[in-house]
Amino acid sequence: AQSVSQHNHHVILSEAASLELGCNYSYGGTVNLFWYVQYPGQHLQLLLKYFSGDPLVKGIKGFEAEFIKSKFSFNLRKPSVQWSDTAEYFCAVNEGGFQKLVFGTGTRLLVSP
Amino acid sequence: DGGITQSPKYLFRKEGQNVTLSCEQNLNHDAMYWYRQDPGQGLRLIYYSQIVNDFQKGDIAEGYSVSREKKESFPLTVTSAQKNPTAFYLCASLNRGGTEAFFGQGTRLTVV
Numbered sequence: 001a002q003s004v005s006q007h008n009h010h011v012i013l014s015e016a017a018s019l020e021l022g023c024n025y026s027y028g029g030t031v032n033l034f035w036y037v038q039y040p041g042q043h044l045q046l047l048l049k050y051f052s053g054d055p056l057v058k059g060i061k062g063f064e065a066e067f068i069k070s071k072f073s074f075n076l077r078k079p080s081v082q083w084s085d086t087a088e089y090f091c092a093v094n095e096g097g098f099q100k101l102v103f104g105t106g107t108r109l110l111v112s113p
Numbered sequence: 114d115g116g117i118t119q120s121p122k123y124l125f126r127k128e129g130q131n132v133t134l135s136c137e138q139n140l141n142h143d144a145m146y147w148y149r150q151d152p153g154q155g156l157r158l159i160y161y162s163q164i165v166n167d168f169q170k171g172d173i174a175e176g177y178s179v180s181r182e183k184k185e186s187f188p189l190t191v192t193s194a195q196k197n198p199t200a201f202y203l204c205a206s207l208n209r210g211g212t213e214a215f216f217g218q219g220t221r222l223t224v225v
Contacts, residue, residue, distance in 0.1 A: 051210070090156065092156075092214070094214075099161070099211060101146055102172075103155050103156040106156075
């Protein structure tokens with residue numbers, strides 16, 4: 001069965017630190033990949049997505065992610081976090097053509113000022 | 114405007130009762146999904162449907178049922194067999210290429 005793993009459940013950083021959140025998936029075929037963010041008390045918001053082309057994807061708010069097919073990974077990065085990045089981050093994978101959309105368990109990021 | 118509408122926003126249920134959560138979309142999407150969100154567990158897939166009159170179990174389908182009689186509608190019934198139904202339920206749809214997902218505002222179900 002397809003699965004999505006986010007190994008970091010909680011991350012605490014100081015402002016201006018660099019961020020990298022891991023995401024690995026198990027499906028071996030064509031995939032579409034997403035990162036969503038959920039700010040406290042708010043609904044899911046799309047940060048970025050990959051479905052083809054350049055494996056380095058840039059999203060909103062200075063976030064980017066790199067798709068490494070050989071590692072089945074789609075890690076999220078940001079060079080310098082801000083206090084306002086405090087939120088929960090979810091990776092999601094859609095098997096191309098199969099339409100099953102699966103989410104990881106999420107990573108709670110706390111950025112201290 | 115196109116989108117997904119979930120209703121109600123808040124729902125209270127007595128133990129032993131079935132309850133149905135509504136999800137309607139006007140995006141003309143074939144694929145629709147139901148997730149359950151609990152703290153620390155992310156979004157877990159309950160059921161999904163790729164086409165009218167067809168649906169598949171997700172990872173936590175026990176105690177839930179769905180129907181897909183119309184393309185626009187994908188209601189979720191939380192049955193009395195669901196041992197821990199109190200949660201936030203989120204409905205979603207996916208465009209044909211699988212490149213864009215849309216989410217409803219969610220329904221918070223509380224069993225009292």
